[in-house]
Amino acid sequence: MTAALKLVNLSKTFDIGGGFFSAPRAGVRAVHPTDLTVAAGETLGIVGESGCGKSTLARMLVGLLPPTTGTIEIEGAALDTADPAVFGKRIQYVFQDPISSLNPRKTIRQIMEAPLKRLHGMGRADRAARISEIFASVNLREEFLDRYPHEFSGGQAQRIGIARALAAAARILILDEPVSALDVSVQAQVLNLLADLKRDFGLTYLFITHDLSVVEAVSDRIAVLYFGSVVELGRAEDIFRAPMHPYTKLLADSAPVVGRALTAPEGGETELPDPLNPPSGCAFRARCPRATALCASAPPPLQARADGREVACYHPLDG
Structure with missing residues (x-):
């Protein structure tokens, strides 16, 4: 098995209270020390109640939160948490609310060009060709590029969010409740799109959700989180057919x-x-x-x- 993502002793503690001249009053451990390996091409579902640490874990993986302890390895290389560009080229985040995740003051073209400029230094012609390729892969028309986020439906906006993640050429996508804000019929379209993109681009997914029917349908394995810790891990077909942990x-x-x-x-x-x-x-x-x-x-x-x-x-x- 080739490991796309490996977490070693990864944890996150948030300080509570205190100030500039006083020590924190207490600490809340949102994610307990966790070891986890995700194989290349795998979809790992992560489930649990609200507050179990799912989103905190996801934000550490993409560099939005620094871990308190532990390391993150992508394809055998430890990531430098001080360099966001290292994260951006290898792992990207697809947010739960597609509309609010897009800058309302930027056109879709400007949003799409940002990772191509900042992460890859592409010129104008190369950017245009790359955006055209990505938009075709997510079934969006290029005329959408000169519109603003508020002009799109939730399903269209989520496709744009996925396209933005693909623009960075990352091979790992963190999907944080990617269909929970969408109508049921649109959910199916987006889930089918994600399956096609995984096959066509050789992607690895971490699929975070509270919807058990969705996560069972799309995942190869499932990790169940409770109170910041993994309490059960196994193949998707086994986890809910014959659960071993009472939770x-x-x-x-x-x-x-x-x-x-x-x-x-x-x-x-x-x-x-x-x-x-x-x-x-x-x-x-x-x-x-x-x-x-x-x-x-x-x-x-x-x-x-x-x-x-x-x-x-x-x-x-x-x-």
């Missing part, structure tokens, strides 16, 4: 299904852990029906199993 099962049971009444798998009094006062041991134990005293002793490590899956649980569902 993964909770997510699967919570997903709405056509023809099935909406029922809450947990009681209304359930509370998420306090990030300023994290629990000892397993962060999920207060919500877990299988928790024992062992779960309070120390966080369970992410352990590999014979079937290739990894799970961080003292009492997995198959045991």
Whole structure:
């Protein structure tokens, strides 16, 4: 397996309180030390509840946030977090809200030209040829280039956002909820486009979403995050067919299904852990029906199993 992306001990802690002349009052660990490898040409889905650390992890990968610890390697080379251009040429971000991610004061041509100028130093003729090629690949007409972002629908704007990411010639795309703001019919069009682009350009995707049906359909593997840690990792077809971590099962049971009444798998009094006062041991134990005293002793490590899956649980569902 050729690794496109490798994370080693990557974590992020945000300081709380303090000021210019005083130390921070506390720290919130948004992402716990994480080791993760994504193969070239793979789509890795990342799922979890709001606040689990998905977007923080994504922003570290593209250089929008500096990691507190750890390293990011792309194709075997460690990235210099002080040089945004290094990130931009290798990895790009597709944002959740396509309209707000585009500068409203710039035409689409100016938006598309920015990475070609700043990252690759292309001249006018080369830029025009590259933009024409990219627009054709995302099924957009070149007459759109002289319009402004507010003149487009959500689906068209998301295609432009994808085209901008491709303009940098990066081989890895971070897709942060790329279809959640779109109508269902448009979602299918964008997902099919992403599949075509992956095949045609040899891309690697990290697909971040809360929509389990979408992530299962597009992903080769899925990483389940809870409270800043990966709690289960495995092939997409295995993760929700036979979840091993109780939290993964909770997510699967919570997903709405056509023809099935909406029922809450947990009681209304359930509370998420306090990030300023994290629990000892397993962060999920207060919500877990299988928790024992062992779960309070120390966080369970992410352990590999014979079937290739990894799970961080003292009492997995198959045991």
